[in-house]
Amino acid sequence: MPQPLISTRALNKIYRTQTGEDVVALRDVSLDIAPGAFVTVVGPSGCGKSTLLKILAGILARSSGEVSLAGRPIDGPSRNVGVVFQAPVLLPWRNVLQNVLLPIDIQRLKRADHEGRARALLKLVGLAGFENKYPSELSGGMQQRVGITRALVHDPDLLLMDEPFGALDAMTRESMNLELLRIWEESRKTVMLVTHSIPEAVFLADKVVVMSPRPGRISEIIDVDLPRPRDLGMMVTPRFGAHVAAIRAHFQSLGALDA
Amino acid sequence: MKRLWAKPEVPLAILLFIAFVGGWEGAVRLFAIPAIVVPAPSAVAQAMWTGLASGEFVTHFWVTFAEVMLGFVFGAGSGFVIGVLVGLFPLLERTVYPYIVAFQTLPKVAIAPIIVIWFGYGMSSKVIITATIAFFPVLANSIVGLRAVPRDQVELMVAFTATRWQIFRMARLPQALPYVFVGLDVAIVLSVIGAIVGEFVGSQAGLGYLILQRNFNLDMAGVFAILIILSLMGIGLHLAVMAIQRRVVFWMDSGHDRVIGA
Ligand SMILES: Nc1ncnc2c1ncn2[C@@H]1O[C@H](COP(=O)(O)OP(=O)(O)OP(=O)(O)O)[C@@H](O)[C@H]1O
Ligand SMILES: [Mg+2]
Numbered sequence: 001m002p003q004p005l006i007s008t009r010a011l012n013k014i015y016r017t018q019t020g021e022d023v024v025a026l027r028d029v030s031l032d033i034a035p036g037a038f039v040t041v042v043g044p045s046g047c048g049k050s051t052l053l054k055i056l057a058g059i060l061a062r063s064s065g066e067v068s069l070a071g072r073p074i075d076g077p078s079r080n081v082g083v084v085f086q087a088p089v090l091l092p093w094r095n096v097l098q099n100v101l102l103p104i105d106i107q108r109l110k111r112a113d114h115e116g117r118a119r120a121l122l123k124l125v126g127l128a129g130f131e132n133k134y135p136s137e138l139s140g141g142m143q144q145r146v147g148i149t150r151a152l153v154h155d156p157d158l159l160l161m162d163e164p165f166g167a168l169d170a171m172t173r174e175s176m177n178l179e180l181l182r183i184w185e186e187s188r189k190t191v192m193l194v195t196h197s198i199p200e201a202v203f204l205a206d207k208v209v210v211m212s213p214r215p216g217r218i219s220e221i222i223d224v225d226l227p228r229p230r231d232l233g234m235m236v237t238p239r240f241g242a243h244v245a246a247i248r249a250h251f252q253s254l255g256a257l258d259a
Numbered sequence: 260m261k262r263l264w265a266k267p268e269v270p271l272a273i274l275l276f277i278a279f280v281g282g283w284e285g286a287v288r289l290f291a292i293p294a295i296v297v298p299a300p301s302a303v304a305q306a307m308w309t310g311l312a313s314g315e316f317v318t319h320f321w322v323t324f325a326e327v328m329l330g331f332v333f334g335a336g337s338g339f340v341i342g343v344l345v346g347l348f349p350l351l352e353r354t355v356y357p358y359i360v361a362f363q364t365l366p367k368v369a370i371a372p373i374i375v376i377w378f379g380y381g382m383s384s385k386v387i388i389t390a391t392i393a394f395f396p397v398l399a400n401s402i403v404g405l406r407a408v409p410r411d412q413v414e415l416m417v418a419f420t421a422t423r424w425q426i427f428r429m430a431r432l433p434q435a436l437p438y439v440f441v442g443l444d445v446a447i448v449l450s451v452i453g454a455i456v457g458e459f460v461g462s463q464a465g466l467g468y469l470i471l472q473r474n475f476n477l478d479m480a481g482v483f484a485i486l487i488i489l490s491l492m493g494i495g496l497h498l499a500v501m502a503i504q505r506r507v508v509f510w511m512d513s514g515h516d517r518v519i520g521a
Binding site for chain 2: 054057058059076077078079081083085087089091092093102103105106107134135136
């Protein structure tokens with residue numbers, strides 16, 4: 001096995017709340033993600049999925065344990081990472097194109113060198129012609145697609161996505177899933193995506209990380225052996241159904257049925 | 260007709276105005292109220308015409324207007340700059356802000372006489388009084404606005420490796436602008452009050468000076484005419500701030516796509 005792009009060992013995160021109590025959000029999380037892998041994380045609400053993602057993004061400090069990105073300990077955010085949160089978090093005074101170019105501005109790169117790529121990505125997510133619109137003129141789903149484009153514009157090796165499709169309707173969601181798989185297959189990025197939807201987790205992933213609640217820990221890692229490229233037709237195959245059923249059964253046994 | 264109903268407030272406001280002025284004129288004539296108590300609207304219009312035609316109102320208008328503008332620019336400008344510094348350096352907020360609040364609790368009207376003694380009967384004392392009044396609303400709103408940035412937005416910028424300064428420039432400052440404009444709008448209206456207070460305390464020119472003079476001569480119609488000019492100045496300045504706000508804070512919902520029932 002090549003050196004993992006992301007590696008965590010005995011990772012713990014304890015939040016100290018305002019009332020002075022300690023909340024154990026992550027306990028003893030050890031995980032390796034190979035370069036180019038598509039990993040999804042499922043688990044009931046509050047089990048620490050976002051916490052894990054924020055630690056990997058370098059915006060939240062761990063309490064103990066080790067985390068590394070490409071062999072180096074994570075002690076802050078990296079330019080080589082693109083993040084998408086559950087909410088689109090666009091800047092209302094920037095138009096679509098300017099929002100997409102935010103990472104370019106932050107890294108003090110020349111906008112002109114990246115505008116072509118930004119426009120191409122916008123076209124890919126179905127937003128051609130919306131470059132000069134402002135966020136308030138877009139639907140929630142369109143805003144989220146702008147957020148995804150923004151995470152891709154600086155061509156990072158690692159994409160961290162926290163329930164990026166949670167706000168989308170089922171149809172847009174499916175087409176965004178396909179689009180994301182296409183981008184991933186073309187660029188061979190490493191993707192870690194948090195989701196509430198078990199079918200979505202199975203459909204997208206090489207590996208599904210199943211988390212259990214309070215304290216958040218990894219209870220299982222499932223290899224998904226569905227062939228690629230994937231299409232929506234696969235969602236009705238017995239093999240797909242078996243994976244989904246296995247994860248559901250797992251949550252049921254924990255008494256935390258989620259999806 | 261359709262246009263009219265789209266903005267029912269316009270014809271209604273005009274009707275209200277006509278009814279009010281007409282009622283006022285009628286009441287003054289009917290009850291034979293002496294002009295030194297309440298002048299009739301026709302007398303006020305007459306005084307307005309004389310004042311404007313002689314150029315007296317115009318000259319004094321510019322004096323007051325200049326005091327208002329200069330005081331506003333200095334007061335609001337320093338309020339914004341200090342607000343930004345306080346927003347950037349939390350330590351500054353804890354050390355300096357208590358003094359600023361203490362200063363704010365001082366009624367500016369009460370210190371106006373001192374300022375006139377220190378800075379004389381000319382324009383500079385009025386500018387300073389106006390500036391002290393315009394300062395605080397802009398300061399307070401700038402500080403609140405700079406804090407208003409959503410946590411998500413900061414986290415996202417940090418994740419994309421933004422520096423503190425970039426977060427300030429690209430997220431916090433634009434986020435604060437709508438708040439700053441609320442402060443500017445309050446400040447511009449208070450600035451007119453500040454200039455007039457200064458002129459009341461001691462002056463040789465300006466609309467406030469004119470009011471005192473007319474009052475002394477029991478020329479009520481003249482006083483009312485000047486009050487109208489003053490309120491027109493206030494309305495004009497308020498509208499100017501609003502117009503600038505719409506251009507600068509262009510992304511804020513101007514409310515033309517109203518929510519049904521709202
Ligand atoms: N800033 C914080 N301070 C204190 N506790 C926190 C904080 N953020 C999260 N927690 C707690 O940590 C636990 C994990 O939170 P996290 O947001 O990672 O969950 P999640 O799996 O992403 O949930 P969801 O699916 O609802 O988004 C929760 O119990 C939450 O209450
Ligand atoms: Mg979450």
